Structures are given as structure tokens and as C-alpha cells.
Amino acid sequence: MNSTEIFGIALGLSIPWYVERVEFSDSNCSKELHLYLNFERGYKFPTSTSSSSAYDTVDRTWQHLNFFQHRCYLHARVPRVKTGDGSIHQVSVPWARENSGFTLLFEAYAMLLIESEMPVSKVSECTKVTAPRIWRVFNYWITRALSKDKLDTVTQIGMDETSRKKGHNYITLFADLEQRPTIHVCEGKDAATIEDFTEALESKGGSKEKIEIVSMDMSPAFISGVTEHLPNAQLVFDKFHL
Known part of the structure; x- marks a missing residue:
């Protein structure tokens, strides 16, 4: 051989x-x-x-x-x-998947590092691949996973923002507090992100009227967005931001 x-x-x-x-x-x-x-x-x-x-x-x-x-x-x-x-x-x-510059095994390794709560900047250092390219891998697989979700049973959500780059380019993540998976990701950290979430929620069988609890930080923009777009939700400020 x-x-x-x-x-x-x-x-x-x-x-x-x-x-x-x-x-x-x-x-x-x-x-x-x-x-x-x-x-x-x-x-x-x-x-x-x-x-x-x-x-x-x-x-x-x-x-x-x-x-x-x-x-x-x-x-x-x-x-x-x-x-x-x-x-x-x-x-x-x-x-490899279509239009990717990485093999599937490389992308699986990068996603494994991210799932273990390693920041994308550290994944970039570990793999010697630029952070924007790692973000594209992350966004592809998250979008693919979320597209298959049915959200008709979601009643409690948690939300938090994180930055792609220190001080810039924020994204907001939404999670089902009962089932634990991330159910939505969108750009920004303002009231419009809650509107974006409610549109995604209802496109996948969920209902904004069924959302009973929202756990989040004390961002005035988040509070405004939840008050406007999730009228039946009780606000719960998570302990990490009190």
C-alpha cells in the first residue's frame, strides 16, 4: 500500500x-x-x-x-x-458542501469548538483561519439547523447579545428556555431584533401571543421591543445582568 x-x-x-x-x-x-x-x-x-x-x-x-x-x-x-x-x-x-472552501470535517471541527463555548476569535486562532470565514461556516450551519425547527410549542425564551468583533457587529441569540436549543439568531441588539424574532417564530408555527416569559438583560431597547412585539410576556432579568 x-x-x-x-x-x-x-x-x-x-x-x-x-x-x-x-x-x-x-x-x-x-x-x-x-x-x-x-x-x-x-x-x-x-x-x-x-x-x-x-x-x-x-x-x-x-x-x-x-x-x-x-x-x-x-x-x-x-x-x-x-x-x-x-x-x-x-x-x-x-x-465538502457546495460553495465552501473547507471540507465537511474541517467545518465539523470548527462547529465543535464553537459548541464548546469557545469564542469565534479563539477558533480563528486555533485553526489559523480568519474570523469572518469561521462566522460564515457558523451562520450556514445555524441557518440550516434553524430552518428545520417547528416553534409551535415555544412559550418561554431567553435572549442575549454578543459581538462578532470587539465593540462591533452585534448579533442577538434567542433560546427556548424549556428545550434549551438556540431557535433564532439575527443581527443587531435593538428593538428591531425582537420584531425579527417574532416574524421567524410565526413563520415556523409559533405565536407571539403564546410567549409567557422572556429572560434577558436590562437593555432599554430590548424592553421596548418585548413590550411592543410580545404583549403577553412577563419580563425576567437574568441574574448575570442585575
């Missing part, structure tokens, strides 16, 4: 994908591992109506989890296929 086969197994690749070659760059600035992936010629990729061979390819690169202590990148010429109606579509690859 050679190195390309070992890395193929480590990546979990299956037909038609394989590791074509491995390169290690060693410079004064950094040491990086580059894995070049390819697909079997003539392989027919499934389309919406049948299957088709590659029409052409697009060069793509993704940052992967470190191998050993070295940064690792995957490179591949991703095939595009022609469908029955003549349109051209890029094939989905099994190691």
Missing part, C-alpha cells in the same frame, strides 16, 4: 474518487500537505434524470483538517455534467 492509497483511506474516498498524488511544501513560512484528487475517466455521474460523463471540469481547493501538525489542502478538478435538458451542473463532491 502506497501513500496515495493510505491518504485515500484516511479521507474515506470511494469510487470514482482517488488520491492521485501527494505533495509536501516546506518553506520558511509554513509546512503544508497538498492532496490532489481525481476521478476515474469515463465514470457516469448521476443527474436529475439519468447519468452522464464529465462535460468539463472546474479546479477547486478546500482546507482540510491538519494531518499531523501540518495544514492540509485538498485539490480536485470537479466535473460538470450535461443534463437531459442541456443545462450544465457541477457535481457534488462527498467531502
Whole structure:
């Protein structure tokens, strides 16, 4: 078994994908591992109506989890296929989601750090990836998770703001106090964030009239927003802000 086969197994690749070659760059600035992936010629990729061979390819690169202590990148010429109606579509690859510059495993690792309550700035330092890119990963997976929620049973919520960058770009998070998960995230920390929340709540089967308790800090903007948009809610100021 050679190195390309070992890395193929480590990546979990299956037909038609394989590791074509491995390169290690060693410079004064950094040491990086580059894995070049390819697909079997003539392989027919499934389309919406049948299957088709590659029409052409697009060069793509993704940052992967470190191998050993070295940064690792995957490179591949991703095939595009022609469908029955003549349109051209890029094939989905099994190691990354569409339009991402990271592999799924890298994004899972970043989200695991965030879920363990590590600030995004620290995740950025740990992964050597800029904070805005980490925020895009976070926003994608949070939006995807929240889009599946049904909020018809929500009656008690907690809300708090945090900043993407020290002193700038605030976001407000809303959580179901009974079930504990985050149910909504939006930009800002003013009264408009409560309006944004109520719109999202009702779009997912919830009702603002059913909200009985709101736990939050003593922000005048939050108080104003809750009073206007959650008329039946009792305000509870959490102990961390008293």
C-alpha cells in the first residue's frame, strides 16, 4: 500500500474518487500537505434524470483538517455534467458542501469548538483561519439547523447579545428556555431584533401571543421591543445582568 492509497483511506474516498498524488511544501513560512484528487475517466455521474460523463471540469481547493501538525489542502478538478435538458451542473463532491472552501470535517471541527463555548476569535486562532470565514461556516450551519425547527410549542425564551468583533457587529441569540436549543439568531441588539424574532417564530408555527416569559438583560431597547412585539410576556432579568 502506497501513500496515495493510505491518504485515500484516511479521507474515506470511494469510487470514482482517488488520491492521485501527494505533495509536501516546506518553506520558511509554513509546512503544508497538498492532496490532489481525481476521478476515474469515463465514470457516469448521476443527474436529475439519468447519468452522464464529465462535460468539463472546474479546479477547486478546500482546507482540510491538519494531518499531523501540518495544514492540509485538498485539490480536485470537479466535473460538470450535461443534463437531459442541456443545462450544465457541477457535481457534488462527498467531502465538502457546495460553495465552501473547507471540507465537511474541517467545518465539523470548527462547529465543535464553537459548541464548546469557545469564542469565534479563539477558533480563528486555533485553526489559523480568519474570523469572518469561521462566522460564515457558523451562520450556514445555524441557518440550516434553524430552518428545520417547528416553534409551535415555544412559550418561554431567553435572549442575549454578543459581538462578532470587539465593540462591533452585534448579533442577538434567542433560546427556548424549556428545550434549551438556540431557535433564532439575527443581527443587531435593538428593538428591531425582537420584531425579527417574532416574524421567524410565526413563520415556523409559533405565536407571539403564546410567549409567557422572556429572560434577558436590562437593555432599554430590548424592553421596548418585548413590550411592543410580545404583549403577553412577563419580563425576567437574568441574574448575570442585575
